[in-house]
Amino acid sequence: MKERDRKFYLASVTDRFVRGQMDRRSFLRTAGTLGLGATALGMGFGSRPFGVSRAFAQEQLQPSAEVISWLKDVAKPFAGTTLKLATESTPPSNAINSQLKKYFEEATGIRVEIEVLPLEQVLQKLTLDVASSLGTYDLYYIDQSWSASFSEDVFDPREQLQEKPDLAMPNYNIDDFMPALVDGIAKYGDRWVGVPYDIPIFIMIYRKDIYEKLGLKAPATFEDLLNNSVAITKEMGPNLYGYAGQMKSGHYALECEWTSMLWGNGGSIFNAEKKFVGNDERGIVALDYYTKLKEAMPPGVDQWTWDGQGQAIAQGVAASMLSWGEFFPYFDDASQTKVSGLCEAVVPPQPVALRKPEECGYGEIPGAGHQGGSSLAVSRYSKSPDAAWIFMQWATCADTQALITTLGGGTGPTRASVYDDPRVKANARVGAGTTRHLSVVRETIDKYMGSEPDLPEWAQLSSDTIPVGLGKYFAGSYGSSKEAMDDIASQVEAVLKG
Amino acid sequence: MHRSAFVRTLRTIAGWLVVGAFFFPIYFWTSVAFRDAKDIFNWPPIFFGFQPTVRNFEQVFGISLGFGFGSQETVTPGGGNFYMGPRLWDSIVVATFSTVLAIVVATLASYALSRMHFRGRHEFVNWVLSTRMMPPVAVAIPMFFIFKQFNLLDTYTGVILVHGLMNLPLAVLLLKSFFDDIPAEIDESALLDGASRWTIFRRIVLPMAKGGIAATAVLCFIFSWTEFLFVLTLTQTGLKTVPVVSSTFVTSIGTAWGNMAALGAAAIVPAFVVILLVQRHLVRGLTMGSLKQ
Numbered sequence: 001m002k003e004r005d006r007k008f009y010l011a012s013v014t015d016r017f018v019r020g021q022m023d024r025r026s027f028l029r030t031a032g033t034l035g036l037g038a039t040a041l042g043m044g045f046g047s048r049p050f051g052v053s054r055a056f057a058q059e060q061l062q063p064s065a066e067v068i069s070w071l072k073d074v075a076k077p078f079a080g081t082t083l084k085l086a087t088e089s090t091p092p093s094n095a096i097n098s099q100l101k102k103y104f105e106e107a108t109g110i111r112v113e114i115e116v117l118p119l120e121q122v123l124q125k126l127t128l129d130v131a132s133s134l135g136t137y138d139l140y141y142i143d144q145s146w147s148a149s150f151s152e153d154v155f156d157p158r159e160q161l162q163e164k165p166d167l168a169m170p171n172y173n174i175d176d177f178m179p180a181l182v183d184g185i186a187k188y189g190d191r192w193v194g195v196p197y198d199i200p201i202f203i204m205i206y207r208k209d210i211y212e213k214l215g216l217k218a219p220a221t222f223e224d225l226l227n228n229s230v231a232i233t234k235e236m237g238p239n240l241y242g243y244a245g246q247m248k249s250g251h252y253a254l255e256c257e258w259t260s261m262l263w264g265n266g267g268s269i270f271n272a273e274k275k276f277v278g279n280d281e282r283g284i285v286a287l288d289y290y291t292k293l294k295e296a297m298p299p300g301v302d303q304w305t306w307d308g309q310g311q312a313i314a315q316g317v318a319a320s321m322l323s324w325g326e327f328f329p330y331f332d333d334a335s336q337t338k339v340s341g342l343c344e345a346v347v348p349p350q351p352v353a354l355r356k357p358e359e360c361g362y363g364e365i366p367g368a369g370h371q372g373g374s375s376l377a378v379s380r381y382s383k384s385p386d387a388a389w390i391f392m393q394w395a396t397c398a399d400t401q402a403l404i405t406t407l408g409g410g411t412g413p414t415r416a417s418v419y420d421d422p423r424v425k426a427n428a429r430v431g432a433g434t435t436r437h438l439s440v441v442r443e444t445i446d447k448y449m450g451s452e453p454d455l456p457e458w459a460q461l462s463s464d465t466i467p468v469g470l471g472k473y474f475a476g477s478y479g480s481s482k483e484a485m486d487d488i489a490s491q492v493e494a495v496l497k498g
Numbered sequence: 499m500h501r502s503a504f505v506r507t508l509r510t511i512a513g514w515l516v517v518g519a520f521f522f523p524i525y526f527w528t529s530v531a532f533r534d535a536k537d538i539f540n541w542p543p544i545f546f547g548f549q550p551t552v553r554n555f556e557q558v559f560g561i562s563l564g565f566g567f568g569s570q571e572t573v574t575p576g577g578g579n580f581y582m583g584p585r586l587w588d589s590i591v592v593a594t595f596s597t598v599l600a601i602v603v604a605t606l607a608s609y610a611l612s613r614m615h616f617r618g619r620h621e622f623v624n625w626v627l628s629t630r631m632m633p634p635v636a637v638a639i640p641m642f643f644i645f646k647q648f649n650l651l652d653t654y655t656g657v658i659l660v661h662g663l664m665n666l667p668l669a670v671l672l673l674k675s676f677f678d679d680i681p682a683e684i685d686e687s688a689l690l691d692g693a694s695r696w697t698i699f700r701r702i703v704l705p706m707a708k709g710g711i712a713a714t715a716v717l718c719f720i721f722s723w724t725e726f727l728f729v730l731t732l733t734q735t736g737l738k739t740v741p742v743v744s745s746t747f748v749t750s751i752g753t754a755w756g757n758m759a760a761l762g763a764a765a766i767v768p769a770f771v772v773i774l775l776v777q778r779h780l781v782r783g784l785t786m787g788s789l790k791q
C-alpha cells in the first residue's frame with residue numbers, strides 16, 4: 001500500500017474508532033497491520049471515557065494552569081479539610097467525581113467526598129441535614145423544584161463574593177451564568193440559591209431518516225408534532241411509532257411532559273392570583289392534545305419515565321421526543337444505541353399560544369422548552385464554609401464547566417462562554433459524547449425555556465398530586481379531561497391550604 | 499411398567515419446568531449483565547443469542563478482564579470514583595458481623611427464655627415480637643441523631659450495630675422455638691449428673707440446635723444483605739452496601755441497567771456461598787420440630 005493511501009486508510013479507521021463505529025480490538029488490529037502501534041497513536045490501553053480519546057483527554061482536558069495556581073494560593077489555610085456533597089448522579093457531578101476532583105484535591109489539600117444518590121434520596125439527606133442543622137454536608141445540590149424550600153439554608157453567592165474578596169476566584173464572572181437559568185433555577189425571590197450547576201432542558205429530538213423517508217419536516221409547531229407523529233404511526237406502526245412520551249403515573253416525569261404540553265397550548269399551572277388554572281379552557285385543550293398525541297405513542301408508554309422514553313428512541317421504536325437534551329449524546333453513541341448519527345436536534349415546536357410570565361403565579365415562566373436543572377450552594381450549617389466556597393467556585397467556573405461538558409458527555413453548560421469554548425466545539429460531530437446539539441440547547445435556553453413555579457409545596461405537587469391525577473386520567477378513571485383537571489385543581493388547592 | 503415410565507418422564511419434565519420458572523428471572527437478570535445497552539431493550543426481547551460482553555463488569559468493578567474496556571479511568575454512571583468491589587466488601591463485612599452479633603446475643607437470650615421460668619417471661623417475648631412491627635422509617639431518623647452524637651455515622655460499627663439490633667428480635671423468636679423443641683428432660687438429666695447450666699448449654703443444647711442456629715443465621719445474613727433504609731440514612735461516603743449503591747445507577751439521564759445487573763449478579767454470589775456452606779444444617783434446621791414427641 002502506498003504511504004499516502006496508508007495514511008488515508010488509517011485516518012478513516014481512526015475516525016470510525018473515535019465515532020464508536022469500530023470496537024477497540026479491531027481498531028488496534030488494523031492499526032497494527034498498518035504498522036502503527038497503539039502507543040504511537042497515544043491511545044494506550046485505557047478506556048475512552050465518553051468517547052474521548054485518552055490522548056486528547058490527557059493533552060487538552062486538564063484544568064488551566066491559572067486556575068490551579070489560584071487554588072494553590074487561596075486554599076493554603078484549608079489544607080486537610082474534608083468537604084462533603086450529596087448529589088444526584090448527573091453528568092457534571094459524575095465528571096467532577098470521577099475525573100476532575102483529583103486536580104482540586106492535589107492543588108488544595110482539601111479532600112472532597114461526593115455522595116451520589118437518586119434525586120429523592122438527595123432530598124431526604126438534605127432535609128435531614130437542614131432539620132438537624134448538623135452540617136453533615138458542606139455543599140448542597142439543589143434541584144430547581146426545591147429552591148424555595150432551601151433558600152434560607154444556603155449562602156447567596158453574590159454575598160460571598162462581596163464579603164470575601166480574598167477568596168474570590170479571578171475572572172469567576174458571575175454574570176456569565178445565563179440569565180434565563182439564574183431566573184429559572186437559582187433564584188427564589190431576590191435571593192440566589194446557589195449558582196446554576198446543571199441544565200437539562202427539553203429540546204426536540206427526531207429521527208431525520210424516518211422524517212425524510214416520509215417526506216416530513218422537523219416539527220416547527222405543536223400542530224406539526226401531532227400530525228407528523230400520527231402520520232408516522234399510521235405508516236410504520238406497530239414497528240415504529242411517531243412519538244415517545246414519559247407518562248408514568250405518579251412520577252415527576254409525567255408532570256414535566258404535561259407541563260410542556262400545557263405551556264405549548266397556551267395554558268399555565270397558576271394564574272397571577274396564584275390559583276391553579278390547569279383546568280381552564282387552555283388547560284383542557286392541552287390535555288386533549290396530549291391525549292391525542294398519546295394515541296401515536298407505543299403501547300406501555302404510561303409505564304415510562306424519561307428512561308423508557310429515551311430507550312424507545314435508542315432502540316428505534318419511536319421517531320421523536322420532546323425531552324431532555326442530555327439524552328442526545330447517548331443516542332449518538334454507537335455502542336449504546338442503534339440510532340447513532342440518525343437523530344437530529346431542533347428547538348421545541350412553537351406554541352399554539354403562550355401565556356406571559358406576568359399572567360402566571362409563583363414565578364412560573366411558560367415555554368415549550370421545559371427546564372429541569374439544579375444549583376450548587378454552600379450550606380449555612382457547614383463547618384468549613386470558606387473551603388466549600390472555594391470548591392464551589394472551582395466546580396462552576398468556566399474552565400471546569402468546559403471540562404465537564406466534554407468529559408460529561410455533552411451536557412449543557414450553564415455559562416454562556418462555555419458554549420463557545422474550543423474544547424466544547426471540537427466535539428460537535430457524530431459520536432459518543434457529541435456536543436453537536438448544544439447550539440439548539442443554547443437557543444432553547446435563551447428563547448423558549450419554560451420554568452416551573454417556585455413554591456415550597458411544589459415538590460409535593462409536582463411529584464405526587466399532579467402526576468397521580470394525570471395517571472388516573474390516562475388509566476380511564478375520569479369521565480372527561482375536564483373532570484380530571486377539576487379534580488386535580490381541587491387537590492392542589494387543598495395542598496396549598498395545608 | 500410402560501405407564502410408570504411415562505409418568506416418571508412427565509414428572510421430570512414438570513420438575514424442570516418449575517425449576518426453570520424459578521431460575522428464569524435470575525438467568526435473565528444475569529444475562530442483562532453480559533449485554534451492551536443496545537441489546538438490553540430489544541423488542542421482541544432476545545433471551546439467547548446476543549453478543550456477550552463483560553464491559554458492564556469492567557465498568558462497575560473498575561477492572562480489566564482483558565477486553566480493553568476497564569481501567570481506573572472508566573467513568574461509571576454511579577458516580578465513578580467508588581468502584582463496586584469495596585462496596586461488595588462493605589456488604590460482606592456488615593452482613594457477617596451483624597449476623598454474628600445477632601446470633602450470639604439471641605442464642606443466649608432465647609435459651610434463657612426457653613428454659614428459665616421468671617416473672618414477665620411471656621410479656622418479654624411479646625415485647626420482642628412487637629419490635630418487629632415497628633416500621634424502620636420511624637426509627638431511622640432518631641437513630642441518625644443518636645449516631646451523630648456518638649460519632650457512629652458512616653462507620654462499620656454503627657451499621658453492624660443497627661443490623662444486629664434489627665435482626666435480634668427475629669433471631670430470638672426463631673431460636674426460642676428451636677430450643678423449645680429440644681426436650682427439657684435432657685437438661686434435667688444432665689443437671690442430675692452434675693453439669694452446670696453453662697456446660698449443658700455449650701456441650702449439649704447448642705450442638706443439638708446447630709441446624710436451627712444455621713437457619714436463623716442465614717435469614718439474618720440475607721436481611722442484612724438486602725437492607726436499604728438504615729444504610730442509606732446512617733452512611734455517607736465512608737461505606738455503602740450493595741442495595742444502596744445499586745440505586746445510584748438510576749441517573750438523571752436514565753438507568754444504567756447493564757451496570758446495575760452486573761452488580762446484582764455479582765452480589766448474588768456471596769449470599770449463595772453462605773447458603774451453600776450451611777445448606778446441610780439448613781435442611782435440618784427447617785425440619786426441626788416437625789415431629790413432636
